[in-house]
Amino acid sequence: MVAWEAANPPQQTLRDRKKADVRSTILVSAEKLFRGRGYSATSMADIAYAAKISRKTLFNYVASKESIILALIDRVIGAHMPGWLESDIPVHHDSRDIHTANWKARLDEIAQHRWLLTLAAEHTSFFMGGSTRYASDTYQINREARVRRIAAVQAEGKIRSDISPEEISGYYDALRDLTIRNWLLTPGSSRKELHRMFENAMELLERGLTRLTAPGIAARDSPGTRQRLP
Numbered sequence: 001m002v003a004w005e006a007a008n009p010p011q012q013t014l015r016d017r018k019k020a021d022v023r024s025t026i027l028v029s030a031e032k033l034f035r036g037r038g039y040s041a042t043s044m045a046d047i048a049y050a051a052k053i054s055r056k057t058l059f060n061y062v063a064s065k066e067s068i069i070l071a072l073i074d075r076v077i078g079a080h081m082p083g084w085l086e087s088d089i090p091v092h093h094d095s096r097d098i099h100t101a102n103w104k105a106r107l108d109e110i111a112q113h114r115w116l117l118t119l120a121a122e123h124t125s126f127f128m129g130g131s132t133r134y135a136s137d138t139y140q141i142n143r144e145a146r147v148r149r150i151a152a153v154q155a156e157g158k159i160r161s162d163i164s165p166e167e168i169s170g171y172y173d174a175l176r177d178l179t180i181r182n183w184l185l186t187p188g189s190s191r192k193e194l195h196r197m198f199e200n201a202m203e204l205l206e207r208g209l210t211r212l213t214a215p216g217i218a219a220r221d222s223p224g225t226r227q228r229l230p
Contacts, residue, residue, distance in 0.1 A: 023061050025051045027075065030068045039065065039119055066124045073120055074132035076113055084109075084138055088145035094158045095206035097149050098172050100142075107198060110180060111191045118184045127181040143169055159209045168209060175201045 029050035048058040120126040150165035
């Protein structure tokens with residue numbers, strides 16, 4: 001059961017609270033060091049010293065600096081729940097329903113955490129198949145909602161149905177992650193540039209899935225009349 005689904009979470013014992021406090025202290029100390037000294041210049045010994053615990057205790061909680069970055073990301077994702085969960089109901093009833101309707105707000109929230117996500121892109125496997133607890137839960141829930149949304153639009157005849165909703169969702173995931181990672185690793189790129197890169201990636205995907213003969217689609221996708229994403 002994920003945190004945002006627990007209507008009546010079990011009461012923590014004193015031992016559990018103490019462990020949670022130590023873990024929180026480790027994450028806070030590590031983030032301060034990463035921001036101040038830089039990721040590469042910070043050692044696990046530095047983190048243990050800053051958290052006022054032994055190295056042995058530190059390794060009982062985290063295995064590496066990479067695991068700390070992933071834990072920090074997990075904390076960010078958890079803080080945005082359930083707001084980052086997608087609906088399975090189509091909004092546009094066309095190829096734009098491949099992605100979440102509030103994609104602009106989602107990208108802005110991602111941009112707010114650029115420092116942390118850039119560390120993840122540079123030093124972890126997060127964008128290459130690595131995961132965290134909340135990331136895994138969110139990915140699965142949103143993928144299932146997206147698959148149902150795509151299937152509904154396919155049933156309306158608005159996008160190609162010769163590709164399974166699961167495969168289309170997979171294309172979306174790959175393009176989204178690649179786009180965000182490329183933006184993170186491009187020094188000086190702005191939030192506006194992130195929006196532009198995402199729009200271009202989604203337009204490419206949408207064009208490949210649009211059934212041009214479907215009612216209401218041909219005019220929208222004709223050269224010179226293609227509407228931008230909402």
